[in-house]
Amino acid sequence: MLKLFSRYISVGVINTALHWVCFGALLHFLGATQAVANVFAFCIAVTFSFFANAKWTFKSQATSGRYIAFVTFMGIMAGMTGYIADAMGAPPVVTLVVFSGGCEMxxxxxxxxxxxxxxxxxxxxxxxxxxxxxxxxxxxxxxxxxxxxxxxxxxxxxxxxxxxxxxxxxxxxxxxxxxxxxxxxxxxxxxxxxxxxxxxxxxxxxxxxxxxxxxxxxxxxxxxxxxxxxxxxxxxxxxxxxxxxxxxxxxxxxxxxxxxxxxxxxxxxxxxxxxxxxxxxxxxxxxxxxxxxxxxxxxxxxxxxxxxxNGWKLWNLALEGITSFSTFPLRMWTYIGLFVATIAILYGMWMILDKVWFGNSVPGYPSLLVSILFLGGVQLIGIGVLGEYIGRIYMEVKRRPKYILKKGDNK
Structure with missing residues (x-):
């Protein structure tokens, strides 16, 4: 029994080493992707393990039916091990090692x-x-x-x-x-x-x-x-x-x-x-x-x-960042409007009381000009902020691609 067990362990060690060697060779010398290299290395290693155990360890007949059953069982075991590692919340690298036979990420x-x-x-x-x-x-x-x-x-x-x-x-x-x-x-x-x-x-x-x-x-x-x-x-x-x-x-x-x-x-x-x-x-x-x-x-x-x-590109990037993740600039103009309207109402009430109680005349042209210029400036700034958001909505609804690759670069 001890001799049988030692042979079984030896085949397992050789199987693992063969998997790593084949995996690395397929990656570095044939340019295979990690997934493809892993599948082929797994098949080669499992095939070796099956025939080595059949001929040397257990000295049994290696039939095609037993081979298919063995490969299927090993595939299920590998998949279950990876699934359990992932379900237990193991770090991504742990699951990766399970599926790649411990080779490089x-x-x-x-x-x-x-x-x-x-x-x-x-x-x-x-x-x-x-x-x-x-x-x-x-x-x-x-x-x-x-x-x-x-x-x-x-x-x-x-x-x-x-x-x-x-x-x-x-x-x-x-x-x-x-x-x-x-x-x-x-x-x-x-x-x-x-x-x-x-x-x-x-x-x-x-x-x-x-x-x-x-x-x-x-x-x-x-x-x-x-x-x-x-x-x-x-x-x-x-x-x-x-x-x-x-x-x-x-x-x-x-x-x-x-x-x-x-x-x-x-x-x-x-x-x-x-x-x-x-x-x-x-x-x-x-x-x-x-x-x-x-x-x-x-x-x-x-x-x-x-x-x-340059400074202009950084400024545009900053605007992109703020308008992409905040509606505060739009909401701010509601508050500014309320503030200006409140000031205008209070100022109007003061002019009426000043005329009724004290009989003072209200200067017309200078105060009117200042008020118009102030409100005009506030409105233009607000329209500019609104335009930034409308412009981004306009760019989004056209659904143009984020980028276009030169011919031959598309995957």
Whole structure:
């Protein structure tokens, strides 16, 4: 009996090792996806286990019926184990390990680029040479947002040399928010990390994000503790925006947190359900909820090139953020109207009493002109705020796509 048991254990050990070897070979040498590689590796390992146990352990006849029954049983057991791990609330990585035989996870980096021909090769080399990421299958999704330089040809060349590079190119410049959404649409990893190509968000932070995710977080925010690389004006304007947004909008967004964060597959699928065409990603990512954790880091200098964001683009992004998640600017004009009407009524009553009681004449032209100009200015500002919301409604009801990819990039 002891001899039989030792043979059975030996076959099990070899079966597991064979699964890992086949899984890795299919991934790295044949370019198979993780799901396909896992299925084929499972079939090979189970087949070996069946015949080895039949001929060597139990010395029984290996019939086709027994083989089918054995494979079916092993498949059900693997599925049940994964289901139980998920039902017990195990972190996503636990369920992943169950189905992948303990092999590497797939992490997707979503990288919007616009005229970044200098930064892309540096970014790619940094990611591929960073030792702490080599234990994972790291997919890099580059989204070319209508660049005019050699950006498109560079990411296409990288994709030819590396099957884990996904090149996407827009037909024109649609903006960073649509580029991020395109990256989420095409990323296939179990965890997705939007990151800038300029490496101001250090690659060294990513393992810490993954660690928090493996501990059960649905979203891990990368919070900047040092923004000395940004100008004083940019730091102060960002501070004012966060305070204003969180005062009048819901949900609140974490201060000093950009697009750099880790999201689980479940979070990304929830984001993809949102029908809006004009998306403020920071607000959307807060709105979907889930268990959230934070990793703090200091922002670095740009490795190459210049920032493509200017003051006007940041202003428009701030307007997008406020009007996407707050109706307070509209409601505010109701209060302003009530206030102005109250002042006008009180002033009118004062003029009547002043004339009746004291016999003072009321100056006409100056007071009338000031009142008209004041009310006209208030009305124009209110119409402008209303126009912002109507303009966004107009853009939404047209139902245009968020972005358009060049031919050959659509999936």
């Amino acid at each position: 797939k992490i997707s980096l979503v990288v919007p680029v616009f005229n970044e021909e200098e930064a892309i090769p540096i970014f790619y080399k940094t990611v591929r040479e960073f030792e702490d990421l080599q234990r994972y299958e790291v997919e890099i999704v580059f989204i070319n947002d209508g660049s005019k330089d050699a950006t498109e040809s560079i990411i296409n060349a990288l994709a030819i040399a590396d099957s884990l590079v996904v090149p996407l190119s827009f037909t024109r410049n649609f903006g960073k928010e649509p580029a991020l959404f395109a990256g989420l649409d095409h990323a296939t990893g179990e965890a997705i990390i939007p990151i800038d190509v300029d490496l101001q968000d250090p690659i060294e932070v990513i393992p810490h994000l993954i660690e928090k995710w493996q501990s059960g977080a649905d979203m891990v925010l990368a919070k900047r503790t040092d923004r000395s690389t940004d100008s004083r004006l940019k730091r102060k304007s960002a501070e004012w925006f966060y305070k204003l947004h969180n005062k009048i909008s819901y949900p609140k967004i974490e201060e000093n947190v950009g697009d750099f964060r880790l999201m689980s597959r479940e979070v990304v699928e929830n984001i993809k359900l949102m029908p809006e065409r004009n998306l403020f990603m920071k607000g959307v990512l807060s709105w979907v909820g889930g268990r959230t954790d934070v990793v703090e880091y200091a922002r670095a200098e740009r490795v190459a090139g210049d920032s493509k964001f």
